[in-house]
Amino acid sequence: MQKLSINTWLFGGALILSMAPVLIHQGKEFKATDSINITAIEQVKPGYKPWFEPVIKPSGGEVETFLFATQAAIGSGVVCYILGLYKGRTERRKIDEVVAIVKDRD
Amino acid sequence: MTKYQSKKVAKLLAMVGLSGYLIAGSPTSAQAMHIAEGYLPVQWAVFWWVVAIPFFWLGMRSIDRITKAHPELKLLLALAGAFTFVLSALKIPSVNGSSSHPTGTGLGTILFGPLAMSVMGGLVLLFQAILLAHGGITTLGANAFSMAIVGPMVAYVVYNAIAKTGHPKIAVFLASMLEDLCTYLVTAVQLALAFPAAQGGFMAAFIKFVGVFAITQIPLAISEGLLTLLVWNWLQDYGQQELKTLGLFQQKNNLDAEIIN
Numbered sequence: 001m002q003k004l005s006i007n008t009w010l011f012g013g014a015l016i017l018s019m020a021p022v023l024i025h026q027g028k029e030f031k032a033t034d035s036i037n038i039t040a041i042e043q044v045k046p047g048y049k050p051w052f053e054p055v056i057k058p059s060g061g062e063v064e065t066f067l068f069a070t071q072a073a074i075g076s077g078v079v080c081y082i083l084g085l086y087k088g089r090t091e092r093r094k095i096d097e098v099v100a101i102v103k104d105r106d
Numbered sequence: 107m108t109k110y111q112s113k114k115v116a117k118l119l120a121m122v123g124l125s126g127y128l129i130a131g132s133p134t135s136a137q138a139m140h141i142a143e144g145y146l147p148v149q150w151a152v153f154w155w156v157v158a159i160p161f162f163w164l165g166m167r168s169i170d171r172i173t174k175a176h177p178e179l180k181l182l183l184a185l186a187g188a189f190t191f192v193l194s195a196l197k198i199p200s201v202n203g204s205s206s207h208p209t210g211t212g213l214g215t216i217l218f219g220p221l222a223m224s225v226m227g228g229l230v231l232l233f234q235a236i237l238l239a240h241g242g243i244t245t246l247g248a249n250a251f252s253m254a255i256v257g258p259m260v261a262y263v264v265y266n267a268i269a270k271t272g273h274p275k276i277a278v279f280l281a282s283m284l285e286d287l288c289t290y291l292v293t294a295v296q297l298a299l300a301f302p303a304a305q306g307g308f309m310a311a312f313i314k315f316v317g318v319f320a321i322t323q324i325p326l327a328i329s330e331g332l333l334t335l336l337v338w339n340w341l342q343d344y345g346q347q348e349l350k351t352l353g354l355f356q357q358k359n360n361l362d363a364e365i366i367n
Contacts, residue, residue, distance in 0.1 A: 010336040014329040021199040021325070038142055044301045044311050050144025054239035067238050068195050075192030079337070082185040086344035 140249045141293060143235070143242025150300040155247030158228075161255045165225035172218060182348045186214030187226040189337060193330060194230050194253075200322040208330035209253050209289050212261040212282025213337055217352060220258035227254025252292035261285035278338045283331035290323045291316065 041048055146154070173180050193210030200206060214223045228250045234240040241249045261281040268277035298312035341349060 007336055007339055010332045010339070014332040014336075017325045017329045017332075018198045021201045021203070024201065025199075025203045038145060040315055041145060041297065041301055044303050044314060048145075048301070050142070051148060052144035052242065052244045054143045054235075054242060056237060057239045064238065068197070071195035071233070071238070072192050075188045075190075075195060078188035079185055079192060082181050082188075083337075083340055083344065085181070086341070086348075090344045090346070 140231070140234075140241035140253070141245040141297065143239065144244055145242075146245050146248055146296070146300050148244075150296070151244045151247065153247075154245075154251050154296065158224075158247040158250045158255060161221070161224040162228055162250075165221045165223070165228075168219060168221035169225055172222065176351050179348060179351060182217060182345065182352075183214075183222070183226075185337075186217055186223070187229070189213050189334075190223075190226055190230050191233075193333070194234065198326050198329060200325050202321050204322055206290075206319070206322050206326055208286050208326050208333075209257055210282075210330065210334070211253065211258050211289075212265075212278070212285045212330065213334045215258040215261040215285070216265050216278060216281060216334075216338070217341075217349075220255075220262040223258040224250070224254045227258065230254075248296050249293075252296065253289045256292045257285040257289040260288040275335060275338070279331040279335045282334035283327045286327035286330045287320075287323055290319055294319060 169183065173183065190210040190213075193208045195207070197205045197207045209227070211223045211227050214226055228246075231241055231246055231249050231253060235242050235246055235249075261284070264284050265277045265281035268280060271277075294312055294316040297315045298308050301311055302308045303310035303314065
């Protein structure tokens with residue numbers, strides 16, 4: 001049980017750190033950072049023009065959200081699949097060990 | 107000072123730090139994430155590409171060796187890559203009212219070494235540059251240098267330095283946290299080199315670029331440290347076989363050190 005509580009704390013901590021700002025700055029738009037980055041460049045060097053455009057530009061915020069969500073979904077899918085596989089394998093081995101012990105005793 | 111007292115002081119410091127951080131993080135904006143497409147002058151874009159390419163090549167070789175020697179580790183490598191994939195898709199709001207994303211290269215570095223992660227991080231950046239217009243092809247070299255090369259290097263050094271003292275969990279947390287911060291520090295350096303201020307030159311520009319990003323990135327770096335440690339704990343519980351193969355289970359020898367030697 002000790003292990004479980006540590007992991008719960010870790011997850012809880014990350015959740016609080018990411019949710020607290022949303023609650024603190026309610027109603028304010030959280031600016032995407034590379035656009036802010038660009039503003040900073042324009043302040044340091046006024047009149048700089050990017051010399052290359054993105055090959056494919058997601059059409060609108062909705063499409064961009066979809067693509068980012070897809071990326072996260074694929075990533076977490078793979079992570080959870082592999083962790084699940086490992087967990088199942090470990091538990092299977094434990095059961096096999098118990099079965100072996102029982103068989104030896106009989 | 108007794109142990110109890112030092113614990114109390116640490117708690118107090120943590121509280122002061124957190125409240126100070128919440129106050130300092132008043133809504134302002136200006137920080138660095140990946141450098142957007144076309145926003146590096148041509149000579150710098152080329153320069154960072156040239157710097158990054160040898161690391162990709164070494165990384166490919168490193169991955170090739172690992173998977174040839176231990177094909178069963180491919181799954182774990184996929185996990186490390188997927189972890190980076192998830193974390194760099196999460197634009198997490200930060201306390202000063204802007205959002206940025208973690209990088210997630212720390213886990214893979216601890217497992218497979220920094221070179222392997224230069225490929226994994228590079229692939230994630232390529233995906234985002236092509237499909238999401240986030241970062242860019244011309245700035246891929248620079249972004250890869252910060253996220254996929256320097257970040258993992260920092261994680262590797264920090265992890266190995268602290269793991270020796272017998273605190274692997276603290277080592278994992280700090281390695282991934284500092285890796286995240288250094289990634290963004292390098293981005294600020296790159297921008298300052300390319301765009302030195304008219305007055306004050308490099309330093310003035312660096313301070314500007316690094317400015318508020320530090321505050322934005324700190325909670326994200328802590329989050330990344332916590333999440334990396336979470337997955338690490340699961341691997342300790344369920345992936346002992348793989349960690350043993352990698353020589354990480356009892357902190358014996360690191361596979362990457364073996365490869366280099």
